Amino acid sequence: MDFCPLCNGVETAAVECPNCQATLEDQGKITDYFDDYSAYMDIDMMKMFDGNRKSLEDHECLHYFYCTNCQHEETRTISDSADGFS
Ligand SMILES: [Zn+2]
Ligand SMILES: [Zn+2]
Numbered sequence: 210m211d212f213c214p215l216c217n218g219v220e221t222a223a224v225e226c227p228n229c230q231a232t233l234e235d236q237g238k239i240t241d242y243f244d245d246y247s248a249y250m251d252i253d254m255m256k257m258f259d260g261n262r263k264s265l266e267d268h269e270c271l272h273y274f275y276c277t278n279c280q281h282e283e284t285r286t287i288s289d290s291a292d293g294f295s
Contacts, residue, residue: 213238213270213287224285226276233274239284240271 214220215235224233269286276282 215272215287216270222272222274222285222287224274226279226281228281229276229279231276231278233276233281233283236273236275238270239273 215222216238222233222235224235225231226233269288272285272287274283274285
């Protein structure tokens with residue numbers, strides 16, 4: 210990961226919930242949730258959680274989003290080269 214605008218607090222995510230159109234809350238990068246397993250899982254396995262190995266090569270950051278309105282949850286890859294989150 211070279212630079213993630215969300216992890217660095219430069220931007221806030223504005224991801225719309227596909228179910229209820231509320232704004233999903235950024236719960237942080239997904240790898241934070243695997244700290245307990247980091248000794249056993251290498252970064253390749255973490256990236257495969259998203260089913261997208263390419264995200265590793267593209268220096269993307271996986272974030273976990275949660276809808277407080279309908280409990281929808283999803284992961285998004287955050288790329289420093291991406292323009293927006295749509
Ligand atoms: Zn990030
Ligand atoms: Zn929702």
